[in-house]
Amino acid sequence: MSDYVIQANGLSKAYRLGLKDAKNDTLGATLASWVKSPAKNYNRLRKLSRFDPTKDDEEDMFWALRDMSFSVAQGEILGIIGRNGAGKSTLLKILSKITDPTLGEIRIKGRVAALLEVGTGFNLELTGRENIFLNGTILGMTRKEVTKKFDEIVDFSGVEKFIDTPVKRYSSGMKVRLGFAVAAHLEPEILIIDEVLAVGDAEFQKKCLGKMQGISAVEGRTVLFVSHDMSAVGTLCNKCLLLERGRIDMVGETPMAIQKYTQNVSGSSIEDYHESTIRLQIEEVTPTQLVAKAFFKILENNLLDGVFHLRLYDGANFELMFYKEKDIRIYDNEYVEIKMDVSSFKAGYYSIQVKYAASTIDLSKRVVLASDFTPVMVDRDTFKYEKGSIAPPVQLINTTRNFQY
Amino acid sequence: MVQETVIKSYKGVKPINWKELKQYKDLLYFMVLRDITVIYKQTIMGFAWAIVNPIVSMVIFTFVFGKLARITSDGIPYPLFSFCALVPWTYFSNTMNASGTSLIQSSNLFTKVYFPRILIPLTPIFSKLADFGISFAILILFLIGYKATPTVEILALPLLMVLMIVTVAGIGFWLSALAIQYRDVKFAITFVTPLMMYAAPVVFPSSMILEKYGYHGYLLYGLYPMAGVIEGFRGALLPQKPIPWDLVGMGSISAVVLFASGWRYFRRTERFFADIA
Numbered sequence: 001m002s003d004y005v006i007q008a009n010g011l012s013k014a015y016r017l018g019l020k021d022a023k024n025d026t027l028g029a030t031l032a033s034w035v036k037s038p039a040k041n042y043n044r045l046r047k048l049s050r051f052d053p054t055k056d057d058e059e060d061m062f063w064a065l066r067d068m069s070f071s072v073a074q075g076e077i078l079g080i081i082g083r084n085g086a087g088k089s090t091l092l093k094i095l096s097k098i099t100d101p102t103l104g105e106i107r108i109k110g111r112v113a114a115l116l117e118v119g120t121g122f123n124l125e126l127t128g129r130e131n132i133f134l135n136g137t138i139l140g141m142t143r144k145e146v147t148k149k150f151d152e153i154v155d156f157s158g159v160e161k162f163i164d165t166p167v168k169r170y171s172s173g174m175k176v177r178l179g180f181a182v183a184a185h186l187e188p189e190i191l192i193i194d195e196v197l198a199v200g201d202a203e204f205q206k207k208c209l210g211k212m213q214g215i216s217a218v219e220g221r222t223v224l225f226v227s228h229d230m231s232a233v234g235t236l237c238n239k240c241l242l243l244e245r246g247r248i249d250m251v252g253e254t255p256m257a258i259q260k261y262t263q264n265v266s267g268s269s270i271e272d273y274h275e276s277t278i279r280l281q282i283e284e285v286t287p288t289q290l291v292a293k294a295f296f297k298i299l300e301n302n303l304l305d306g307v308f309h310l311r312l313y314d315g316a317n318f319e320l321m322f323y324k325e326k327d328i329r330i331y332d333n334e335y336v337e338i339k340m341d342v343s344s345f346k347a348g349y350y351s352i353q354v355k356y357a358a359s360t361i362d363l364s365k366r367v368v369l370a371s372d373f374t375p376v377m378v379d380r381d382t383f384k385y386e387k388g389s390i391a392p393p394v395q396l397i398n399t400t401r402n403f404q405y
Numbered sequence: 406m407v408q409e410t411v412i413k414s415y416k417g418v419k420p421i422n423w424k425e426l427k428q429y430k431d432l433l434y435f436m437v438l439r440d441i442t443v444i445y446k447q448t449i450m451g452f453a454w455a456i457v458n459p460i461v462s463m464v465i466f467t468f469v470f471g472k473l474a475r476i477t478s479d480g481i482p483y484p485l486f487s488f489c490a491l492v493p494w495t496y497f498s499n500t501m502n503a504s505g506t507s508l509i510q511s512s513n514l515f516t517k518v519y520f521p522r523i524l525i526p527l528t529p530i531f532s533k534l535a536d537f538g539i540s541f542a543i544l545i546l547f548l549i550g551y552k553a554t555p556t557v558e559i560l561a562l563p564l565l566m567v568l569m570i571v572t573v574a575g576i577g578f579w580l581s582a583l584a585i586q587y588r589d590v591k592f593a594i595t596f597v598t599p600l601m602m603y604a605a606p607v608v609f610p611s612s613m614i615l616e617k618y619g620y621h622g623y624l625l626y627g628l629y630p631m632a633g634v635i636e637g638f639r640g641a642l643l644p645q646k647p648i649p650w651d652l653v654g655m656g657s658i659s660a661v662v663l664f665a666s667g668w669r670y671f672r673r674t675e676r677f678f679a680d681i682a
Contacts, residue, residue, distance in 0.1 A: 015680065045587055048681045097412060097519035099679045105413035112410075120517040125443045134439055137432035138518055 005190060005222050006072040006095070010104035013065040013090050016048050064090040065101070066246045074189075077216045077223045079237030079254060081230075081261050086243035088226050092194055095224065110189025113139055117194070118179035124168035128159055128178055131167050135182045149185045156207075157181035177204055184211050191215060194226045209236060230258050282352065290340045292352055310338050311353045320345070418672045426521055433524050433531070440532035455536035456543050459491040466491075470608045479610045480645055485551050489642055490607040490635045492544050493565075496537040497573055497631055498598050503529035504577025505594050508585040512682035522675045523668075526581040530574050548642060558641045558648050565637040568653065568660055572630040575663030578671040585678055605631040610639075611652060627655030630663070 033040075065087045072078050080088050093099045094106065096114030121138040122131050132153055136146035146153075154160055157178045159170070167175060183191075193212065209232065215221045227233050233240065233254065240257030242249040242264075250260055282292050292310060312321035323338050445451045463484055470476045471483030478486035504526045508515070511525050548555065584590035606614075611632055615623040626632055633649065633656030640648030 042587075045681075048586075048677075093516075093679065094412060097410075098516060100412065100414050100676045102414055105411055108410045108412065110408070114518060117517045121514050123439055123443060125446045126439060130435075130439070130442070134435045137429070137435050138514070138520060140428070140520065141431075142428065143431040143434070 003073055004071040005074045005109045006070075006106065006224075008068055008070050008104070008106040011065055011068040011091075011094065011101050011106055012063060012103040013087075013094060013099070014102045015062045015064055063246050065094070067104070068248055069104075070241060070248060070251055072222060072224070074222055075216055075220045076239055077212070077225060077237045079233040079240040079257070080224060080226045080243065081228075081233060081240055081257060082243030082249070083261075083264065085245070087246040088243055089194070090246075091243070092192055092224070092226060096192055108190065111140065111187075112190045112192065113183065113186040113188035114192040115139075115180075115183040115194065118176050118183070120179075122167055122175065122179065125166055127166055128154075128163040128170070131178065132182055135179065136186075139183060139186055140188070141186060145187075153178075153181045153185050156184065156211075173204075180204075180208060184208070184215075187219075188221070190222045190224065192224045192226075205232075212236060230261070234258060290342055292338045292340060293335045294338075309353075312340065313351045313353065314345075320350070415676060418669055419676075421672075422521075429521050429524060432520055433527060436524065436528045437531040440528060441535045444532075452535075452539055455539040459488065459495045459540050460543070462491050462495075463488045466608050476609050477613065479612055481639070481643055482551060485547055485553065485643070486610075486639070487608060488544060488547055489639045490605070492537065492540045493569055493634050493638050494602060494605060494607050494631070495540060496533055497569060497634075498602065499536065500529050500533040500573045501576050501580070502594055502598065503533065504573065505580030505584055506591055507577070508581040508678065508682070509588070509591060512585070516679045516682050522678060523578070523671060526577040526671070527574065530570060530577060544642070553643055555642050556644055560641075561637065561648055562641045565634055565641060565653070568630060568637070568657055569634045571664050572634070572656070572660040575660060575665075575667040578667030579663070582667075582671045582674045582678075585682055586674070601631070604629060606635050611636050611649065624651060624655055627652040628659045630656035630660045632656060 068087075068091070080091065082088050090099075092114060094101050095108070096112055098114075121135055123134065126134065132150065133143065133146050136149075136153075137143065141149075154163055157174075157180075159174050159178055162170065162174065167178075170178070183193075191212075212223055212225070213236065216223050223236075225233065225237055237254050239252065240254045241251050242257045242261055244264060249264070250257060282290055294310075310321075310323040311319055313319055321340060325336070445454055448454060450457075466487045467483045471478065471487070507526045507529060508522075515522055515525065580590055580594065584594075611623065611626065614626045618626070627649075633653035636646075636649045637653050640646045
């Protein structure tokens with residue numbers, strides 16, 4: 001028996017992209033297509049899940065993974081890195097049995113637990129205690145296993161006092177801690193972790209890293225760790241798998257993989273940055289609620305799955321709000337809309353930054369909140385106020401921070 | 406002994422993994438518990454809502470069909486006649502709705518973590534039994550009020566409940582697997598449900614079918630499993646009526662077909678649920 005725990009052979013996964021319909025230029029053609037649309041919709045929906053892998057030249061097929069082969073030894077902490085759209089999420093979904101590969105196969109020895117999103121399946125109405133049991137069994141534990149680990153889980157999460165409070169009254173940090181605590185106490189042979197460290201405060205992050213190292217070193221379990229945070233990957237992983245556009249770019253020692261990744265990211269910047277443009281528009285819904293709409297103009301069919309960020313900073317560049325949506329595909333002329341509650345904010349200058357990570361575009365905008373909480377919009381390009389502001393912003397600060405994407 | 410799993414593309418139906426289902430039976434338990442705990446949270450009336458629907462329907466039906474249209478109820482007081490039908494019917498329609506839309510509702514769950522997907526449409530089948538139990542208790546009070554003493558036929562009740570559950574499970578498998586691919590199903594369910602109620606012997610007795618279409622027509626009608634379930638409930642609980650075993654038998658045939666084919670269709674399509682949800 002060989003000592004690998006995961007062995008992938010020619011793994012490939014295809015998705016279908018929803019392509020746009022041809023536009024009609026006559027009334028007759030429009031009517032005809034309207035009549036025909038149910039049949040057409042039926043074919044389109046049916047095709048989404050049905051593939052002929054031998055015909056990969058179909059124009060709307062998209063290969064998220066192509067011919068991947070690798071193996072992972074027992075006790076290894078393998079980092080999986082790569083840009084957005086490189087295929088990390090798809091690979092994890094196949095490893096965790098959420099979806100099947102289109103071609104190829106993967107052999108896994110032992111139980112796999114995947115933590116693709118912290119607190120999956122939390123029900124906000126249920127208490128912390130009830131959610132530990134629900135979440136634990138969702139992740140594949142039995143009731144007995146959860147009962148045995150219950151005290152440890154509660155202790156690790158640090159929410160003892162609120163264990164019988166509905167989770168909807170928890171702060172977001174508490175929810176994350178509880179979710180991670182449940183997952184960290186699974187006892188799988190293989191643990192898959194996707195970017196959970198992006199959340200939680202520094203102390204908790206340290207605790208999580210320590211826990212993961214313990215799982216691998218002391219208990220001999222295998223950990224697959226996906227992150228964009230190169231410092232976490234660097235401290236945690238002994239080996240890395242670098243993905244690029246659905247293929248394996250390299251497998252090797254972590255420092256080298258990180259170096260290659262950094263090169264990839266900066267090297268390809270010029271061609272990638274031009275693929276899309278983004279426009280940020282701030283609207284007022286109520287005096288205490290703003291809506292930020294990010295419009296996308298996609299010049300080429302760049303339909304990579306990306307991460308969308310929105311951050312709100314105060315005048316001292318201190319981050320007040322962080323909104324993140326993963327794996328979104330944005331089409332031409334679409335927009336993402338985020339509601340922000342600003343009722344608790346003092347009057348003053350704020351900046352809002354949006355970033356769409358697939359093509360690394362970012363943009364920030366100043367917002368002025370007057371003393372009566374009436375938000376005032378200031379357009380970035382023209383410096384024009386749109387509504388009674390109290391003072392003009394002296395200078396627009398682009399608050400782009402360096403975060404790894 | 407560490408077990409090896411092979412993940413690859415499957416054509417057709419995967420064999421049932423009993424070991425896995427056994428491992429996840431606790432998950433089913435907690436999902437059912439969650440549904441029951443959460444459903445009436447932050448309401449004033451709480452579980453009383455479980456009986457509002459059948460009782461209001463009974464009052465309306467008694468007035469419209471019993472008093473105005475004077476539909477025969479085989480000599481049974483119309484309120485009792487309709488409530489006997491409404492208890493299983495309410496379970497059936499609520500569960501069909503919940504089970505049919507269950508995959509759409511929990512798409513954020515099964516695209517994030519693996520567990521046997523079949524548990525998702527199965528959950529409401531069990532959790533709605535709580536509502537069923539409450540309305541059944543009210544039905545018992547009704548029987549006492551009308552001084553109707555059930556005969557020994559009441560022993561067939563568990564069997565009728567199994568028929569009811571198997572039917573709705575089969576329909577739930579079919580509808581949930583179809584709805585995740587074609588959202589049309591979600592809209593269709595809301596308008597088909599009342600049609601299905603008028604097709605079932607809720608407001609009229611199945612003896613009317615027998616009179617009008619003869620015995621063969623009556624047997625054919627029995628292929629609608631809820632006909633056997635509803636008339637069976639009346640037969641089991643009301644002394645005036647025997648259980649129509651011919652209807653129940655016909656219903657059992659189609660219930661088994663629905664269940665087996667639904668299970669198969671679900672298992673055949675579940676591999677791409679996460680890709681299209």
